[in-house]
Amino acid sequence: xxxxxxxxxLQWLSLFLLMSLFGVSHGDVGTAAQxxxxxxxxxxxxxxxxxxxxxxxFGAAGEGVWDNGASCGRQYLVRCISASVPNTCIPxxxxxxxxxxxxxxxxxxxxxxxxxxxxxxxxxxxxxxxSANSINIEYSHxxxxxxxxxxxxxLQWLSLFLLMSLFGLSRGDVGTAAQxxxxxxxxxxxxxxxxxxxxxxxFGAAGEGVWDNGASCGRQYLVRCISAAVPNTCIPxxxxxxxxxxxxxxxxxxxxxxxxxxxxxxxxxxxxxxxSANSINIEYSQ
Ligand SMILES: *[C@@H]1O[C@H](CO)[C@@H](O)[C@H](O)[C@H]1NC(C)=O
Ligand SMILES: *[C@@H]1O[C@H](CO)[C@@H](O)[C@H](O)[C@H]1NC(C)=O
Numbered sequence: 001x002x003x004x005x006x007x008x009x010l011q012w013l014s015l016f017l018l019m020s021l022f023g024v025s026h027g028d029v030g031t032a033a034q035x036x037x038x039x040x041x042x043x044x045x046x047x048x049x050x051x052x053x054x055x056x057x058f059g060a061a062g063e064g065v066w067d068n069g070a071s072c073g074r075q076y077l078v079r080c081i082s083a084s085v086p087n088t089c090i091p092x093x094x095x096x097x098x099x100x101x102x103x104x105x106x107x108x109x110x111x112x113x114x115x116x117x118x119x120x121x122x123x124x125x126x127x128x129x130x131s132a133n134s135i136n137i138e139y140s141h142x143x144x145x146x147x148x149x150x151x152x153x154x155l156q157w158l159s160l161f162l163l164m165s166l167f168g169l170s171r172g173d174v175g176t177a178a179q180x181x182x183x184x185x186x187x188x189x190x191x192x193x194x195x196x197x198x199x200x201x202x203f204g205a206a207g208e209g210v211w212d213n214g215a216s217c218g219r220q221y222l223v224r225c226i227s228a229a230v231p232n233t234c235i236p237x238x239x240x241x242x243x244x245x246x247x248x249x250x251x252x253x254x255x256x257x258x259x260x261x262x263x264x265x266x267x268x269x270x271x272x273x274x275x276s277a278n279s280i281n282i283e284y285s286q
Contacts, residue, residue, distance in 0.1 A: 030116025032078065032137045034124035035060060035108045042101035044072035051100050055236035056122035060101035062115050071099045075142040077239070078117065080127040083135040092200040093127045093271075094222070094239040096142055126238075175261025177223065177282045179269035180205065180253045187246035189217035196245050201267035205246035207260050216244045221284050223262065225272040228280040238272045 042060075045051035052058055059078075061071045076097050080089035103110050103118040110118040111133040121130065128135045187205075190196035197203055204223075206216045222241050225234035248255055248263040255263040256278040266275065273280045 028140060029081070029136065029138055030062075030064070031112075031114075031134055032059075032080075032124065032128075032139075033103075033110040033112040033115035033118045033134050034121055034130075034132075035103075035106055035110045035118050036121050038107055039101070039120070041107065043105050044069070044100050044102070053098050053236060055238075056120055057095050057097045057126070057237040058100045058120050059097045059123060060103040060106045060110070060118040061099045062103045062117055064116055065099070066102050066104070069102075074099045076117065076139050077142045078119070078123070078127065078137050078139045080135045081138050083128065083132055085129075085132065088129045088132045088135060090127055090129075090200070091198065092202040092241045094241065095123055095126050096237040096239065097123050173285060174226070174281065174283055175207075175209070176257075176259075176279055177204075177225075177269065177273075177284075178248075178255040178257040178260035178263045178279050179266055179275075179277075180248075180251055180255045180263050181266050183252055184246070184265070186252065188250050189214070189245050189247070198243050201265055202240050202271070203243045203245045203265050204268060205248040205251045205255070205263040206244045207248045207262055209261055210244070211247050211249070214247075219244045219286060221262065221286055223264070223268070223272065223282050223284045225280045226283050228273065228277055230274075230277065233274045233277045233280060235272055235274075240268055240271050242268050 039052070040049070041047045042051065059076075061067070065071050076099070077094055078097055079094045083089060097117075097119065099117075103115065106118065115134060116137070117139060124130065124132075124135075127137075184197070185194070186192045187196065204221075206212070210216050220241055220243055222239055224239045228234060242262075242264065244262075248260065251263065260279060261282070262284060269275065269277075272282075
């Protein structure tokens with residue numbers, strides 16, 4: 001943001017417009033506990049077994065989120081940011097969960113009372129050490145329903161355009177991802193330095209459209225699998241944050257497919273998709 005100081009007022013105006021029109025609430029901080037089966041009945045949908053996403057990424061709303069039941073069915077992006085025991089968070093993991101219950105009345109009791117959101121065991125263990133009772137999270141309401149707000153469409157696009165041009169945010173570009181396996185060294189970005197890889201092993205090599213003459217080295221991307229040639233290849237609800245450390249065109253180990261937008265490490269690829277796939281369609285944003 002500091003690159004664009006003169007337009008600070010416009011930035012905030014556009015952010016405000018965007019948040020009010022899209023209902024995006026960015027990065028609230030709270031706590032998450034976990035709860036285990038039995039999950040039925042729930043305060044939202046009773047005994048209906050179809051209420052649970054196939055990913056098993058769901059949760060129960062704490063009183064601050066419950067919103068008198070309006071939170072039922074809402075999707076949240078949730079990321080572990082810290083915990084009382086170091087290394088509890090699994091780095092680079094963001095999940096998308098669905099609210100199906102109210103923590104205060106859930107049949108199975110949360111691992112800690114008063115949490116902002118109580119996560120299913122699958123959800124909790126995807127972002128943190130499953131032994132923890134409580135973690136600190138960043139969460140945001142995920143609303144993909146732009147079409148709900150038709151009347152203000154022009155303002156939406158205006159604010160999105162303002163935001164994208166002022167912040168340099170690129171939201172949800174669509175492309176393809178291949179995968180590549182070790183050896184990963186040397187890389188076009190950092191040579192033989194072993195410290196270049198994040199401890200999560202979530203990294204990748206930039207395709208020519210992303211490479212940007214080497215300026216992409218070290219950039220972080222959020223990547224989500226959206227589809228693939230074989231049905232059920234994507235792992236639902238998984239978004240990873242990867243770091244660019246190499247250029248796909250010159251990587252020592254060759255990508256599973258040429259021409260991909262981003263080539264993911266085996267760990268990164270298998271976190272969002274079936275590891276047997278050669279190529280998937282992704283949504284990615286810096
Ligand atoms: C999870 O936490 C427990 C208790 O603190 C610890 O014994 C275990 O090693 C941790 N597991 C991982 C994978 O870090
Ligand atoms: C992954 O894909 C392979 C090949 O299409 C298939 O045999 C396998 O069952 C899939 N694995 C999972 C966990 O879906």
